Amino acid sequence: MFKSVERHLLSDSGLDISKLEKALATIHSHSTDYADLYFQSSQHESWVLEDGIIKEGSYNIERGVGVRAISGEKTGFAYSDEISEEALTKACKAARGIAPSGGTQQVAALGQKAVEARYSENNPILAMQDAEKISLLKAVDAYIRKQEPSANQVVVSLSGVYEEILVAGSDGTLATDIRPLVRLNCSVLLEQGDRRERGSAGAGGRYAYSFFKQDENGKPYYENLAEDALHMARVNMQAVASPAGAMPVVLGNGWPGVLLHEAVGHGLEGDFNRKGASTFSGRIGQQVAAKGVTVVDDGTLSDRRGSLSVDDEGTPTAHNVLIEDGILKGYMQDKHNAKLMGVAPTGNGRRESYAHLPMPRMTNTYMLEGQHDPQEIIASIDRGIYAPNFAGGQVDITSGKFVFSSAEAYLIENGKITAPVKGATLIGNGPEVMQKISMIGNDTALDKGVGVCGKDGQSVPVGVGQPTLKIDELTVGGTA
């Protein structure tokens, strides 16, 4: 892999390893502690089916290099959409302007370390013929219309990314990665009288499009996905107003793990904690969640949407325990914040592209399973909400307040799931809600691979997961 990525990103543009060392030395001639170069080339395609026809297809190319120079807590950054020695030198000179001349730091010889690959190197865009992609979209559409002839609007989309990156750091880091990423989404609109409701479902990961055609429980995977979308629309068609106020809430397994992403994940990112800006700052070793709660961030899971073989600073990803049995164990770090906090990087340094600075970011964040049967958790509640599916969320890491919006939810009455209720926003305080987790299911699952996390204007793919959870009290933003 290294050789082909090196050829595409360096040799083809007249660069080689010694020229990268020279570029890094240009930066270290100023009083800088660390510098890195990030080369990236990506292709992205997407296909959209709507009204039963292939309506849109698009192809996107991105290629460039980002140069970062760090001096103490200061960072200088410049980038170019052209990869050439001249453009690289120009960016290095701009970035090093963060510090005065007279640097003494030496550039370590660049050397590649063995890294375990977490996904295939194959280009998903090339691995399937365009005609076959089209028939996959049509098959999803046909399946939905067969199951629900009254389905009014069906939209199916397929997208794939093939990305190559190369990172060179003045500490001697030299790493390459090839990152495939695919996704299939479908949505359906149902109408009954003057009521209309939409349901949607999606899945994806760092694998090939053929995944969507594989058998799952005796059916092609895409048919199960189509069923999920139809189910959501049908349930919401029957939904009554959601109750409002504080009540017990049971969250389903898998995608509802967006709770962890918002309630604790962002608050445990190293940059916020170095700055003392997070509600979790300075709390390592303290009880920040109920006993039994163990939360990890793991970028090493095979083929997952949030996984990376190496992060965008060339650090191999890891299975990082954030909270163990309720005790805060550690933060997620990139190199810059790890150094300033005197800890090791954790493989969480990520960036949207060469044109963005890396930051501590999540990969796949999930909770390990507990003892309880999900049925037993539902049965323990007199009146509350069961929420197995969500849309997005948001957090204010300083106050700890977070929201996430249910996309499918039901009332729990006398220990039983009863009427479906309309989507509502749930709001809570991260550390408080984590203490109110009173039952943990034995059914941990990860989401199907649709998560996008935004921070400081940068989007990166992530995964979330959890078992079925009971939260004794959470505010439900309904209207009834």
Added chain:
Amino acid sequence: MQIEQQLGDIQNVVDDVLKLALSKGATQAEASMSKVQGIAVSSRMQEVENVEFTNDGGLGISVYVGKRKGSASTADLSKAALTLAVEKAVDIARYTSEDPCTGLADEDLIATEFPDLDLYHPEELNTENAIKIAIEAETAAMNYDPRITNSDGASYNANLGMRVYGNTHGINAGYPSSRYSLSCMVIGAQDGDMQRDYAYTVSRKAALLQSAASVGEDAAKATVDRLGARKINTANVPVLLHRDIASSLFGHYVGAISGGSLYRRSSFLLDSLGKQVFPEWLNIEERPFIKGGLASSSFDNEGVACSDMTIVEAGQLATYLYTTYSSRKLNTRSNGHAGGIHNWLVGDTGQSDAELLKDMGTGLFVTELMGQGVNGVTGDYSRGAAGYWVENGVIQYPVHEVTIAGNLKDMFKGIVAIGAEKDVRGSVQTGSVLIDQMKIAGS
């Protein structure tokens, strides 16, 4: 001179790309290209934190082979990448389906006049000066109140760029623009409670930005005012949305009246043309040609000429917003909304924010909204909120960790007043919005 040269160069690239598309078999083609250069500088704890030199550009092309469409884009502007993009777009059009509604905008709707909208006020991209401004804002914030104990920093951004659009009907037009902004976010602490808030200013002219010190002070005041926030009980009460966040309400309206939502039947305002959706006194005007406006443009993303329009008249839905494609799906014509809206001016009822608080009497004054809990198909609305509890027109204490919920149809009809003090920093210019009643979920 230099900028005209650059603009001309980009127009030439667009021209070449369109010709290439035709030579590769396209029957129609359109391309847009942008280039933006800038600096993004941030300070934290009154020291430089990041200095970024930004340099973004890209070309997007759509080709039509008969009634089939293919698109491609590239951030790499080398000749090889541009050629590949064109080839890919043509290639994709072999796989997409015949669609009678697809194609370029109607030729007679294409803009032919390009007035100077005063959008370009270049300044030297000076990082030293930018650092000074950011630090000045942050210093003012940190010195505002002893309860301001920490900072998320201040940042100053300056961007100079241009955008060109061309299609094979013959239009190839572009304009340069500038954009400057300053923002500051600080953290306050009191009795174990930690809160943050921010303030920002944005303009096409650097000299028209709010002063750095006042941005810092606004951020600090907003932050200390939140300290000691509590939950309130679940209740039905009037809600006043502060002007800084009230534009989001009209953003949901934009979504509901956009042609794309209508032909997909994914709007809660289907078949509502001419119907009463707001109170009778409410008008919304669209003014694309405001000099120096943040959302000003003489043509949309398909080259269709923009025009002054009445969006809401006497509370009635006066027009939907169409792109070429959505208009054809709905048997009408584009009205220049590919890419969004252009400077909406929302009418008001004349009160100051203080008077609106009095009019509200007892209720929730919302200054922050969280999350995306809005269903565009049904209009169901449920979002996280923070702000102040108000009794008899007087702010009592800060509130957080609550939601406000309702249905947008009822919320629009339930608007009882809009303040005269406007937020003019976005594409929707509105005052604070008083809604008669919403469900607050809290303790």
